[in-house]
Amino acid sequence: MDAALVRAFLAAAEDRPPDQAGAARVRAGLEILGRPDIRYLVATVRGPGAPAIARYARAILEAAGAAVGSPGDAIDDELFGVAGTEAASAGYSLGASRPELGDLTRGELRLLLALTALAAANRRVVLLVDPAPVTAPTLFDAPAADVSVFSGPEDDIALVLAGAPAGRPVVVLPPDPSLALHPDRLDAVGAERGLAILRAGREFSLEQDDGRLAVTVAGETYADLPVRPGDDPWHVATGAATALAIALLGIRMRPEWVARGVRAAAAE
Numbered sequence: 001m002d003a004a005l006v007r008a009f010l011a012a013a014e015d016r017p018p019d020q021a022g023a024a025r026v027r028a029g030l031e032i033l034g035r036p037d038i039r040y041l042v043a044t045v046r047g048p049g050a051p052a053i054a055r056y057a058r059a060i061l062e063a064a065g066a067a068v069g070s071p072g073d074a075i076d077d078e079l080f081g082v083a084g085t086e087a088a089s090a091g092y093s094l095g096a097s098r099p100e101l102g103d104l105t106r107g108e109l110r111l112l113l114a115l116t117a118l119a120a121a122n123r124r125v126v127l128l129v130d131p132a133p134v135t136a137p138t139l140f141d142a143p144a145a146d147v148s149v150f151s152g153p154e155d156d157i158a159l160v161l162a163g164a165p166a167g168r169p170v171v172v173l174p175p176d177p178s179l180a181l182h183p184d185r186l187d188a189v190g191a192e193r194g195l196a197i198l199r200a201g202r203e204f205s206l207e208q209d210d211g212r213l214a215v216t217v218a219g220e221t222y223a224d225l226p227v228r229p230g231d232d233p234w235h236v237a238t239g240a241a242t243a244l245a246i247a248l249l250g251i252r253m254r255p256e257w258v259a260r261g262v263r264a265a266a267a268e
Contacts (some may be wrong), residue, residue: 003077006084006113013091013106018137022108025094025101026142029112030089030098036119037143040126041249043242044140046160047151049173049235050131055268056239057149057246060261061125064243066251069123071114083117111139125246134160135182138263147171147245158185167194169245173238177201204241206233213262215240222258228266236262 003010014211030037045054075083090112091104104112118126128140135156142164150157151173164170172186177200190197198204205218213225215237222240227233240258247253 001081001085001088003081003084007179009084009088009149010106010109010113013109015101015106018107018139020137021101022105022137022139023141025104026108026111026139027143028094028098028101029087029090029104029108030115032093033086033116035110037121037126040123041146041246041251042126042128042143043147043149043246044128044130044143044145045131045149045242046132046138046140047134047149047173049151049232049238050129050149052231052235053149053151053173053239054127054129055244056236056262056265057242058127059265059268060240060243060253060258061246061251063257063261063264064247064251064253066124066247067122068125069121070119070127070129071111071118073114073118074128075114075117079117079120080113083113083120085197086116087112095105099162108139111142111195115143116214126249146249149173149242149244151238154184154186156191161186161189161193161195164193164195167196169198169248171238171241171245172197172199173234174200177205177234198241198245200234200238200241204237206237208233213237217244219239220255222255222262225259225262226266229268231266236266239265 061068087109130138134150134152147169148164149171154174207214213227214223
């Protein structure tokens with residue numbers, strides 16, 4: 001199908017609200033498509049502040065030379081047609097092989113299309129950004145995240161940690177990082193699942209002086225960083241911790257690239 005036909009196909013798909021089975025449908029669709037999501041590093045960024053956190057993380061990774069993508073990125077018509085045809089085919093196959101899951105919704109098809117297109121575009125990192133409360137159902141649970149980022153109340157984060165991919169890094173931003181200095185419920189859940197938790201106020205911290213920011217992650221300090229007016233400094237710090245956690249999985253990172261990325265994100 002060309003891009004116009006794909007758009008018509010998507011417009012005809014049922015536009016239902018997210019439900020508990022949505023992630024299972026997308027996961028099954030990814031299997032049919034040959035798992036395009038394993039061709040790049042996946043980071044889910046969820047909860048209040050997710051867009052700002054992801055903006056800083058993306059800018060830092062791009063400053064390090066990593067090709068970063070997100071499902072909301074623009075796709076040219078040729079790639080849209082190819083990826084859309086594959087997603088539509090996966091939808092038909094899923095209906096025949098797993099009828100108990102139900103039909104893919106418009107949003108689920110769009111996500112499958114985007115994840116397929118990002119693989120074809122040779123992205124190194126894909127950021128899945130959802131600002132909804134972390135307890136809400138999300139299609140972004142379908143790919144196995146290499147790094148997960150959660151912000152919000154501690155009880156909510158503890159619930160989603162129980163479902164985070166075992167043995168992976170998790171960046172956590174509670175509402176008041178100044179209270180996050182001692183072992184607690186999140187550490188207990190993390191220990192059960194073998195998660196490497198980077199928690200605001202403990203594994204990473206910040207200091208402010210005359211509008212400039214110094215962020216320390218795992219003992220390394222990145223000083224004299226700007227903050228865009230209206231941005232929460234903790235979102236800057238969490239974005240830096242996120243980028244560094246992703247970089248540990250195979251992206252070369254230098255301190256000056258962290259500073260360059262923060263400056264770029266603050267100037268957007």
